[in-house]
Amino acid sequence: MxxxxxxxxxxxxxxxWSPHHLYRQLIADDRERQWFLDTICTQAWNTEQDAGRTLAEATRTLIAEHPQHEPLIQAYYDRWHEMLRGxxxxxxxxxxxxxxxxxxxxxxxxxxxxxxxxxxxxxxxxxxxxxxxxxxxxxxxxxxxxxxxxxxxxxxxxxxxxxxxxxxxxxxxxxxxxxxxxxxxxxxxxxxxxxxxxxxxxxxxxx
Missing domain, CATH: 3.40.50.1000 (HAD superfamily/HAD-like)
Known part of the structure; x- marks a missing residue:
């Protein structure tokens, strides 16, 4: 061989790369942050963008489902580069x-x-x-x-x-x-x- x-x-x-690198700045409480990433901006949701869905469509549809979390959802791709530590x-x-x-x-x-x-x-x-x-x-x-x-x-x-x-x-x-x-x-x-x-x-x- x-x-x-x-x-x-x-x-x-x-x-x-990890969403936690960004969301530690936005959600101080560990449990609350983990809940948000497990329930709202999930890895499965992110994977849809990896598979070709546009960031704009992904953000818009998720905000429509969870309007009370709009600022946190919007931050996911607006500040995506902060998830990429290096x-x-x-x-x-x-x-x-x-x-x-x-x-x-x-x-x-x-x-x-x-x-x-x-x-x-x-x-x-x-x-x-x-x-x-x-x-x-x-x-x-x-x-x-x-x-x-x-x-x-x-x-x-x-x-x-x-x-x-x-x-x-x-x-x-x-x-x-x-x-x-x-x-x-x-x-x-x-x-x-x-x-x-x-x-x-x-x-x-x-x-």
Whole structure:
């Protein structure tokens, strides 16, 4: 087995993103803040934007359902960049080491098409990736098999004869890794940078 390309997820691997980074400033009480993020601006609601729904439509419809929370709902995307605390240095170090070792690198992320340009503009390490599949742009989302087919097609545009088993996907969500492996990819569930480095070496990647 020879790994010929590495595909990175972003949130939890390369980026420290969490709504709590913003809402700690807006809702001081821990229980109240957790209730709001579990009940109003939920991860499932955010995922709809990652899948292609516009931020304007998402905000408008949620405010219509919960008008008493309008200022807090409006803040979610008005101040979205405050949820993106920055890079995760240990994850980025793996990316940089693989880049220096000349490994072809790609991205596969669940991310809104409207907010991703901010990350592309402000985080130069993304330039190490030859291509990136952004769920909001293709209107598909992990762990749907279709988005992995798009990603593999993108990899094959650079490495035409590559097979799924030649690709390793790194993601902090186990279900997303399992979906890739079900399609024949290699997979690493990212729980720590140290363990991910170890797994890459076990797969024969030298860096």
């Amino acid at each position: 020879t790994i010929r390309a590495v595909v990175f997820d972003f949130g939890g691997v390369l980026f420290d 890079p995760l240095p240990e994850g980025v170090a793996i990316l940089e080491a693989l880049h220096e070792a000349k490994m072809p690198l790609f991205g596969l992320t669940n991310w809104s098409a409207e907010t991703f340009p901010y990350a592309r503009k402000h985080y130069p390490f993304l330039q190490y990736l030859r291509d990136i599949v952004v769920s909001g742009e293709v209107k598909l989302i992990k762990p749907d098999a279709a988005i992995y087919h798009v990603s593999l097609g993108q990899v094959r545009a650079h490495l035409p004869d590559i097979q799924p088993a030649d690709v390793v996907f790194i993601d902090d969500v186990a279900g997303n890794v399992e979906a890739a492996m079900a399609l024949g990819w290699q997979g690493i569930h990212h729980v720590s940078a140290e363990r991910t480095r170890e797994r890459l070496r076990e797969l024969g990647v030298s860096f």
